[in-house]
Amino acid sequence: xxxxxxxxxxxxHVATIRNARGGIHPDPVRAAKLAATAGADGITAHLxxxxxxxxxxxxxxxxxxxxxxxxxxxxxxxxxxxxxxxHLPHAACLVPEKREERTTEGGLDVAVQHNVxxxxxxxxxxxxxxxxxxxxxxxxxxxVARELGAQVxxxxxxxxxxxxxxxxxxxxxxxVEAAQYTRELxxxxxxxxxxxxxxxxxxxxxxxxxxxxIGHFLVGEAIFGGxxxxxxxxxxxxxxxxxxxxxxxxx
Ligand code: PXP
Numbered sequence: 012x013x014x015x016x017x018x019x020x021x022x023x024h025v026a027t028i029r030n031a032r033g034g035i036h037p038d039p040v041r042a043a044k045l046a047a048t049a050g051a052d053g054i055t056a057h058l059x060x061x062x063x064x065x066x067x068x069x070x071x072x073x074x075x076x077x078x079x080x081x082x083x084x085x086x087x088x089x090x091x092x093x094x095x096x097x098h099l100p101h102a103a104c105l106v107p108e109k110r111e112e113r114t115t116e117g118g119l120d121v122a123v124q125h126n127v128x129x130x131x132x133x134x135x136x137x138x139x140x141x142x143x144x145x146x147x148x149x150x151x152x153x154x155v156a157r158e159l160g161a162q163v164x165x166x167x168x169x170x171x172x173x174x175x176x177x178x179x180x181x182x183x184x185x186x187v188e189a190a191q192y193t194r195e196l197x198x199x200x201x202x203x204x205x206x207x208x209x210x211x212x213x214x215x216x217x218x219x220x221x222x223x224x225i226g227h228f229l230v231g232e233a234i235f236g237g238x239x240x241x242x243x244x245x246x247x248x249x250x251x252x253x254x255x256x257x258x259x260x261x262x
Contacts, residue, residue: 013218016253017052018246019082019203021226026064028230039065040072042230042238047079049242053101055224057084058094061110067094074098082224084115084145087124087131095135102141104165104201104224105131114227115204118146118167121155132159143201148189157196164193165201165224168214172205183213190219208232208248215249216256223249 025039043054054077056065073081080101085091086108095103105128107119121128121144128144135142143163146152147170156164166189171182186202193200202214203224214220225245232241 012257013253014221016215016220016249017222018050018242018249019053019055019201019222019224020046020051020229020242021055021057021084021203021224022046022230023055023057023064024227024230026066026069030064039069040076043073043077043079045238046242047077049239050246051079051242053080053082053222055082055084055104055226057106057115058091060086060088060090060108070094070098074100082143087119087128092131092134095140096138099138100140102143102163103135104143104145104163106145115145115167116169118149118152119144120152121146121159122151125155125159129159132161136160136162148185150189150192153189153192153196153198157198161198163199163201165203165222166190166220167204168202168206168210169204171214172207172210186214187217190217194219208244211245211248212252215252218256 022039022042025037025042029037056073058065058070082102082104083095083100084104084106085095087105105119106115132142142161143165144156144161145165145167146156148166153164166186171179171186174182190200199221200219201222202220206223206225207228229241
């Protein structure tokens with residue numbers, strides 16, 4: 012039986028909308044509190060170097076005001092390490108960051124960046140923070156993540172979500188194989204990026220995946236039907252895919 016699949020709701024883009032006008036509306040901390048009542052198991056927020064959405068004050072307020080575990084997405088830089096050590100979130104997910112990108116376009120290349128990432132993983136883990144590395148579904152990346160001492164890897168699902176037809180099936184197979192390999196390596200497996208009502212099912216059905224982090228689509232859907240309803244529907248689709256996969260395993 013696959014274990015319970017957690018949903019981390021990423022609230023970055025509530026802050027994107029707020030920042031479009033400046034001021035305080037809509038408030039990402041209010042969204043985080045609402046996500047908790049709608050069925051989220053954790054809150055994810057990415058403090059980017061250019062502060063394009065989440066602000067330092069948001070991180071402070073999230074750390075103080077929310078009861079769900081906070082997953083702090085961060086680039087492996089001295090500035091972000093200092094902020095993580097100040098707030099001691101439940102988890103930190105190391106992501107690559109380029110100023111010119113619209114979103115996190117690929118996974119962190121932990122093979123190439125090994126020497127940069129190694130001390131960051133150690134420092135955060137020593138502070139009691141659960142360290143996750145956001146990587147492409149690729150065996151080399153996973154093996155290096157293990158070597159680096161990360162407890163968790165988050166598989167980048169962007170290529171799968173962007174693909175269509177046979178290519179989408181190929182991209183899903185890469186995620187399935189990578190997830191199976193995390194079990195061999197003893198890594199906890201998370202996944203996320205670009206997931207929607209249409210694409211979430213096959214990823215939720217992968218038994219090794221323990222957590223999905225989903226943001227942009229939920230905030231977009233909230234415009235049409237409210238955040239509560241978008242999160243509940245996503246939660247329902249995840250649970251349904253998981254239950255079907257478990258049924259197939261025991262049948
Ligand atoms: N996981 C990680 C590591 C991310 O960087 C992001 C995007 O910030 C997400 C999950 C959520 O992606 P999306 O907003 O496309 O659902």
